[in-house]
Amino acid sequence: MESIASALLSLAYQLFQPGFWPGDWAWATSMAGALIGLFPVGTAVGVALMRKFTGNRYHGGALAALGVLGVVGMLLIPWFLTTGVSSVFRAAFAGQSTGLSVAEVAAMQQDYGLGPQTEYLGGKRNVYETLFYPSDNVLTYGFYLVTLVGLPVLILLAIMLLGRIALRRGPKWPGRLLWVPFVVFVIVSAGVEVNVAVHVWLGFLPVAILGVIPVSLVGPPSWSTIENSDRRPEPKAAEQPQQPVHLNPREQESPPPAPPPPAKQYAPTSVAPAPEPTVAASEPPAELAAAPGPVPVVPGSAPTGSSRFRRVKRLGHGGFGTVWQAIDTQLGRTVAMKIAHAPDRDTEERMQREARALAALSHPNCVRVYDLVEEPDGLALVMEYLEGQPLAEVVDNGGPLDDVAAGRLWATMASALAAAHSKGVLHRDIKPSNIIIDPMGVAHLIDFGIARSRGDSKLTATGMMVGTPDYVAPEAAAGAPASPASDAWQLAATVSYALTGQPPRGTRETPMAALMAAARAEAPTHLPRQSVHARLLAASLDQQPRNRPTLNVVYREVEGWLSRAGTSTDGPVTKLVPRQQ
Template identity: 85%
Template sequence: MESIASALLSFAYQLFQPGFWPGDWAWATSMAGALIGLFPVGTAVAVALMRKFTGNRYHGGALAALAVLGVIGMLLIPWFLAAGVSSVFRANFRGDSAGLSGAEVAALKQDYGAGPQVEYLGGGRNIYETLFYPSGNAFSYGLYLVGLVGLPVLILLAVMLLGRLALRRGPKWPGRILWGSFVVFLLVCAGVEANVAVHLWLGFLPATVLGVIPVALVGPPSWSTIERSDRRPERAPAREEEPQQQPVHVHPREPEAAPPPPPPPPPAKQYAPTSVAPAQEPPTELAATPGPMPVPAPPGSAQQGSSRFRRVRRLGHGGFGTVWEAVDTQLGRTVALKIAHAPDPETEERMQREARALAALSHPNCVRVYDLVKEPDGLALVMEYLEGQPLAEIVDNGGPLDDVAAGRLWATVASALSAAHSKGVLHRDIKPSNIIVDPQGVAHLIDFGIARSRGDSKLTATGMMVGTPDYVAPETAAGAPASPASDAWQLAATVSYALTGQPPRGTRETPMAALMAAARAEAPTHLPRQSVHARLLAASLDPQPRNRPTLNVVYREVEGWLSRAGTSPDGPVTKLVPRQQ
């Protein structure tokens, strides 16, 4: 131990040896403390690098590696070196060079105003004796309190900060392994010479504070890595072993027992009035291979010009069609009827794609598709009619939402979008006007009019931009293909609008100016600064898609906050009064 510590001291003496009070060897000890402080910094860097691959997986080998790094880098090596440095100075005080050269021993005996350095560093009392058995005046004892208690507390705070940085985007409890080991190191250093310890801490503190820089440069693990680590491994279904047939002895005098009655069927799952029960059959085949298009009636027939849907009022008018509130005269239910503007092949293919996209989904917060029919004035998509108001109208009339309501909105729509992405469907036009809040306060995602399934060709009208400029993701505005990350960006922009009443990049004079701002990836300027969701919103609105949290991660983060706040994501976003017909 003394040989390694003497080599460390000699190296520190060559690096830093100012010749002023209390002596060159005293300041060389501070340099040795800075070198020792590099080990906790290196431990934090190693943990940050490890999490690049393991994410938040804290079990098995990953947890063992974290514990080994914490104990070795935060406790054993620093204590080994600090105790060794103190032992070298004590040995020189007793007349043993302890591995130092003759010139270094001679320099150690020089006096810079605090007595010979060999006595100043090796002939005093240790930390425990100095703190609990004080001798001398109160002023010197106060200085020792600052050097032996105050400095270690500051160093401990810096080490805790290193642990927090290394464990970003994950639970904080593993940090106890790191700073807990360092606390043990400070306690076991009670036998180190008091003056040596003060100079070690003087070098240790700036080393750990500056160590924040490399740990921050390593950065947190990607959101995709975190999502993979949070995903529970799927268990393979247990093989059911066929029971071996045993010979059965039947006694003719004993009547056979009647077979037990079959168990009653499970009760049907009850859904809330605004929820949509999932289809009994998986909709994947329907989405991939839609049924044959209905053939329009021949001219002059009795069916020509007739319709089973009686239109009540127009709900909206968009670039591809008009949406009507209508009544299905055959089934007697209110539906939303979306009719294409022009019955050209491209528009019909677009309507078929929207029908496939919606038919593939089964989520209570996604609008439900019923049918794809031929109307007298064009191809029509028959959808669930949602009574309520668009989010844009709610915020414009009632003001921004609070953190709880915005959290419920974010979690609800993130769950719906995640379900769409699992079916290979991208929405590509998420904005406040495409989220309907029903009278019970439940949010629903509508208008998959520009939704596209994986493998579909890009179908856009000439000169038409896909998406809304104020809520389009930067990469999409720049011409890159849409992705789940771009849907996540648009949802975060919509949530930011719900909290502030403005798009995250603010409003522009013209749509082209808004599109140019999106293509340049201008930083958001109208984020909710005081919201608890500000940090997650800033991450979700990152210009680089790979840096954004996935929708599953967003759902877990928001759901966790809502749970800690004593509520759940199932509550209403806001209460509405139904419109008067």
């Protein structure tokens, strides 16, 4: 190791040897410290590169590799080189072989005001003796105390910063595998000659600080890599007993009857088929069985004309239909009906696609679909009626949400959209007016009126703008096909609105101006700077879809923060007082 240290010291002497106080070899020692500092920086770069492929998979081989990198790059190599450099100077002071050239050894005898450099760098006490057995000179002891303790502390902070940058988009605890070995390196270097240690730390510090640049340039792992690393392994099929391949003749002749499939269970607010009417205990079931037909009409709710649904009031008017509050006169329940403006073939296909999209979902935060019926004035989608207020009204009337409420909103809506995407369904119009907050403060995603399944692009009307300009993703505004990343952008824009009361790109005078701003991918200017969600919002609103975290990653990030804050995603977004009818 001394031969390697001699080569390192000779290289440092050739690179940097100014002939002024405290001496050319003293400055060469600082240069050697800078070269030694490249190893911890390279270790951090290696960790960042490794995470490009492993993400947050900190177990097994990945964890072992991280530990080896930390021990070798932060402890062993710096320690061997530092002690080797100190040994070279001690050998030169003692007149022993150093591995340096004769001219280099002769240059160490020059005096720059502190005596011969061989004595200055190789004839003093070591770090341990200097700190724990101080001399009578208070100024000298204070100088060594500041340099031998203060410089390593500053370098330690730089090493911890390198670890945090290398471990971006993941837990920070693996950073201990980087800075703890460095602390051990500082401790075990107590036997190094004191002036050698001072000059090594002086050269080490700027390299550790500037090392932030290459580690930052490597960049964090992609969100897809993180999602794959966080995904739990699926249970093996071998856990269930397999049927024998060969059956005996008796079993082949009379196989046992298969058990009836269990009834499908649905969550209380999931998208389930409309329940069949049950027979009350006091009513004779035989009469209903003998007279099949529609359920008797509830008194006082007779339909208008031949329609089964009696409309009460109009709730909204959108690009593809008008939504009414109505009464199902056969089942006696309040429903929401969305009726197409023009009952042509394309509109019917859109309505049928919306019905299929909603029927395929089973999530407590998605509106339920009941039926698709023919009304006198067009095709009507019959949905669950949600009592409450749109998120836009909640924010306009009550002000922006706090971080906890916004976190619950983001997590529940991300979970609902992820469930839709797993069925191959895109929403494409997430905005504050399409999220209903019920009287219990729970958020529900509504209006899949322009939702489509993958492969349904031919049903998009020519020349029709899809989505709301203030909340449309840049790629969608530019004409690119919608994707799950587009829905993720719109949801993040909606959460940003909930935290600030304004769309992320601000408001424009006309919808066309807002659409042009979206197509130009203008950077968001109205993000919540003080929110704990600011970093994740900025990533989710990236103009490049591939750089955005997936909805599953968003859910885990927000759920983790809520858990650390002592709450969960199950709480209300905000408390509402039911409106008077």
